[in-house]
Amino acid sequence: MKENDCQDVFARLSELLDRELPAGSCEELERHIENCEPCVQFVETLKKSIAMHRGYQPDAIPPQLSAEVKQALRQAYERVLEARGPGK
Amino acid sequence: MNVVDPKAQPAQTDLELARELLGGSMDAFERFVSAYHDKIFRYSYAMCGQREDAEEIAQETLMKVFENLGQLREPERLKPWVFRIAKNACLMKRRKSVFAPRSEISLDQLMPAKSGERNGARLEIADWSGLPDHLAMNTELHDRLRKSVHELPEIYRSVFLLRDVEGLSTEEAADVLDVTPEAIKQRLHRGRLILRKALDDYLRAGKRSEGKSS
Numbered sequence: 325m326k327e328n329d330c331q332d333v334f335a336r337l338s339e340l341l342d343r344e345l346p347a348g349s350c351e352e353l354e355r356h357i358e359n360c361e362p363c364v365q366f367v368e369t370l371k372k373s374i375a376m377h378r379g380y381q382p383d384a385i386p387p388q389l390s391a392e393v394k395q396a397l398r399q400a401y402e403r404v405l406e407a408r409g410p411g412k
Numbered sequence: 413m414n415v416v417d418p419k420a421q422p423a424q425t426d427l428e429l430a431r432e433l434l435g436g437s438m439d440a441f442e443r444f445v446s447a448y449h450d451k452i453f454r455y456s457y458a459m460c461g462q463r464e465d466a467e468e469i470a471q472e473t474l475m476k477v478f479e480n481l482g483q484l485r486e487p488e489r490l491k492p493w494v495f496r497i498a499k500n501a502c503l504m505k506r507r508k509s510v511f512a513p514r515s516e517i518s519l520d521q522l523m524p525a526k527s528g529e530r531n532g533a534r535l536e537i538a539d540w541s542g543l544p545d546h547l548a549m550n551t552e553l554h555d556r557l558r559k560s561v562h563e564l565p566e567i568y569r570s571v572f573l574l575r576d577v578e579g580l581s582t583e584e585a586a587d588v589l590d591v592t593p594e595a596i597k598q599r600l601h602r603g604r605l606i607l608r609k610a611l612d613d614y615l616r617a618g619k620r621s622e623g624k625s626s
Contacts, residue, residue: 335519338601344582366524368541373608378576380561384463386453386470389445393471397445398438400478405436407482 329356333363337370430487449474452498455573458561459502469501476501492584495574499588517565522605540615553614560610568603575600 333353339345340353357363389397429447432440452473457466476497484493524537564572574585575596582600586593 331523334523335601338604339597342582342597344597362524362537365537365539365541369537369539369612370604370608372541372543373611374576374604376611377557377561377572377604377607380454380458380558380573380577382454382457382466383555383558384457384466386450387467389449389471394445397474397478398441400475401441401481404478404481408436 329353330360330363333357333360334366337367341367341371341374426491427488430490433490434481434484434487445474448477448494451578452494455495455498455578456502456505458573459499459566459570460505461562465505469498469505472501473498491578492580492587495578495580495584496588499570517568517602517606519602519605522602522609538612538616540612543615556614557611560607563610564603564606568599568606571596571599572603572607576604 333340333356336345336349336353340350343350345353357367429440429444433444449470452470453466456469456473457463460466460469473494477494484490561569561572570589571585574580574588575582580588582593582596585596585600589596591599
């Protein structure tokens with residue numbers, strides 16, 4: 325196993341985790357990772373980081389839509405439905 | 413090996429909601445407005461950094477969605493279509509960031525440091541993968557995670573938000589941002605690596621200060 329394989333894993337790890345690599349490339353990278361402790365740790369910490377950042381929420385709470393805005397949206401929706409006609 | 417995406421399941425719900433909305437359901441209208449107002453606000457706030465701008469963008473986007481809903485025929489296109497409108501509204505609103513990178517950040521800049529002699533050099537990686545999930549609820553860590561997202565260079569931030577936070581597919585994100593699926597994959601990976609490195613730096617710094625105080 326070449327040391328350069330670590331760099332290959334590093335470069336294509338997200339595609340591997342997202343299952344966006346061709347099957348052959350996937351198996352090749354997974355074989356390397358199984359036998360490479362730094363790569364295992366990198367994969368696991370990257371997965372952890374992704375999972376933690378996925379829960380991103382802004383520190384500002386979105387204000388409720390005002391009744392006027394909600395009404396304007398509803399009217400726009402109804403206009404689209406009317407233009408489309410019944411049963412379409 | 414793969415990352416379990418908690419948003420993979422709700423994708424079906426998004427599709428059902430889109431079908432009902434295009435079918436003319438007022439109940440779907442209420443659910444759509446409630447869910448997407450928050451989603452668009454979250455995306456716009458992370459992209460613009462201003463609460464007032466994000467709120468305006470959320471309202472403008474929803475209005476454009478309903479004004480142009482008649483043009484949308486395929487329910488599965490609803491989510492990327494909405495985010496494309498939101499992205500354009502963000503572009504109109506925000507000033508060009510002085511922190512935006514002029515070019516892509518190279519992978520070498522994000523590669524973990526090596527330790528040891530030249531021939532036996534190995535990647536130096538701290539293993540914090542066992543960090544309990546409940547620690548992510550810790551306020552300081554939570555603030556740190558949010559700050560890291562806000563500090564991501566814009567081209568990576570937009571892709572990270574669409575793919576990892578809002579659950580769009582690679583193709584959908586490419587459609588929203590007018591780039592190729594390959595560019596989305598590359599930018600998502602770099603964004604994730606930057607976020608991982610920021611978290612790694614933060615956790616290592618915490619360990620060092622723990623060591624000093626004990």
